[in-house]
Amino acid sequence: MTVEELRERVDGFPTRRIHGYRVRAGRPFPYGAHRVPGGITFSVYSDRATAMSLVLFERGAKEPTAELPFPPEFRVGSVYAMTVFGLDAENLEYGFRADGPFDPAAGDRFDASKVLSDPYARLVSGRDVWGAEPDWDDVYPYRARIPDDDFDWGDDTSPSIPTEDLVIYETHVRGFTRHPSSGVSAPGTYAGLREKIPYLRELGVNCVELLPVFEFDELDNPRTDPRTGERLHNYWGYNTVSFFAPKAGYAATGRFGMQADEFKSLVRELHRAGIEIVLDVVFNHTAEGNEQGPTISFRGLDNATYYMLTPRGEYYNFSGTGNTVNCNHPVVRDFVLSCLRYWVSEYHIDGFRFDLAAILDRAPDGTPLPNPPLLEQLAYDPVLRHTKLIAEAWDAAGLYQVGHFPNYGRWSEWNGQFRDTVRRFVKGDAGLVGELATRMAGSPDLYQGRTSSASVNFVTAHDGFTLNDLVSYNGKHNEANGENNNDGADDNHSWNCGEEGPSASAHVRELRTRQMKNMLTILLTSQGVPMLLAGDEAGRTQLGNNNTYCQDNELSWFDWGLVDGPTAERELLDFTRALIAFRHAHPVLRSADHPIGADRVGSGYPDISWHGVRAWSPDWSDHSRTLALMRCGRHAKDGTVRDDHVYIAVNAHWEGHDLELPHLPPGDAWHLFADTTMTAARPLGAETPLEHPGRYHLGPHSAVVLVGRAADPR
């Protein structure tokens, strides 16, 4: 034995037996179940319970093996903590039974007939294989387990990419590779996604944002597809069962309980490829729903702590899903903070996108707080200090905070106004040139005093039309969701280019492709952080369904035939890749500070300048549908690096326009990088000099990107 080996601990011995199990009082922290020498310590909080017991199951057994009441001496404050010796963690499932008053008006909904899942469970069993029929009569459907948390990370560390340099790719673990065309060895899983990392590298994205991966129940949707009678799922997973546990059904090894290792391995390989990982997290509500919902954990442990309740003890429903997590209650703040710290430290997660984040700044009675303690705490937390924090800055009860979400200089926001402006402009709505200019400059109107990384720019996201559907459908087509097409958003700002749905017309198809390229061009040349929806780069369609939360089928899955099959959308894919590469190559598009329209470095050019058919004369009038802008390369990264000048012109008019180009510094000339009326963009560094150095014809419904750099020697 060496000195490095730990000596035995004097508290490593039981003090008594309960039902034959050797136990002693445990330490209250950390919450949850943790291995200690010789045993496992279980710790759970409940303020209002009158009795608490630990319920032990052998893995998969219908009935518990034992139920150990916590003796009164094992309680510290309102925390019950007990060490049980001699357990085999790998074959153990555990839960709690809490007794206490059932008095909804007072906020209490204890139910001693239920075995409750540990809110801090780091591994949960019950939905181990996606979609597999469970035992619906199980006395304990979502079973807490204890993971092996040693993992060989090597020297893994976050790529630590500055937020303004990110190109985010939003995707769904299952949908990304579940389609038979994916060609991966474990379709629809973390391992499958890992196999596609080379594709992500080639595409050029440097951040993957995953739809929820905290354990949820894909079978909690009671609806069926009215046309086929098939079960509808909770495919997206915005209904968390367990916040510390990675979704087992997303792991090829979920049936062996190895989802933690499989997910960590994915993170490690993403980092190795220089790609960050952001998780979409849902702290606004839980899977317990309203009064009619199942009692899984929180409701039975301490309903009044975890949920926002009306004075009569009913659930507030700011989330639109039945309940609202009481985020600014001190105990719940601690829960959220612990959870995020856990994912950052244990899973090396680089950032979080908070679903319906406006709820996180509501007080326990629902009032929006000017200085919400939870958001402030997350912004300044030492472990989360370099973690990206992104808010979906609205909720389902009308609190809309885009531009004024409490941010502490740390929070970014999904910029819904960018989405709407770009969609409306590109489809041809009038009166938007001024607003488009503001959006392309990083929305300084919304984010005054913050850096441009406050704005996560997007045109499409999981919620809504795909890019292809945005140019193929005027209206949503959600019949398959079983709600008579009443679900999903109606304000899509989409235009089908002349025909609803798939079209055989070459003209319509060409226009659609061009419109998609126009939107991608605006997205990827705008200041702020661009986010792409997975599959949009290859023209993925959901056949007009703009709310596929329940569709676990080809409607949602990425068809890899679009990438390399006979139906491949190579033109769009190559164009997207080229645009992403262009963005990475041109720091002038990625400054942190907003441009001010003035020369800040003595280059003779303003950092950003606006143009129209005439150089330096933008047409801001209501009937205008054409805008051009120039970024001065000397201002790149706030003047710290040199770049080319970049000129971007967008035309939503059905007629073309001859543009007069602004003069460049002596020796420089305009070169064409991309014109959406042409099939392909030019390779980086091989942009072609213009035929007429000072003019360019901008086609109808098109966009063009020029670079101003040293003229080729002739």
Next chain:
Amino acid sequence: MTVKLTSRTEGAACVVALEGEINSTTSGGLQAQLLPFIGQEGKVLIDLSGVSYISSAGLRTLLIVHRRAQQVRARVTLVSLSEEVRFVMSATGFLDFFEVTDDLDDALERAGR
């Protein structure tokens, strides 16, 4: 459930054949049995053809043996993984750490050189 270990010397290599399931019940004892082979002269080949399942704890046991071997600059190769074991090790990323082969004879021949 136990895991059975038999060993034999073949030329410059030591072949350790395992049989059964490597899980939390068996892995502790297995680790104690495997470690003495590490640091002996020559290469250690762990024949897994008789192993039907390796649990989370079992994977860790193998990785610890592998890391201990690296500390003393010894070489450990896993031989003849069942399809299921290989799948689990691949999906969890554990496979990346090991030298793996399907062909014992081939491994022996390479160890001999």
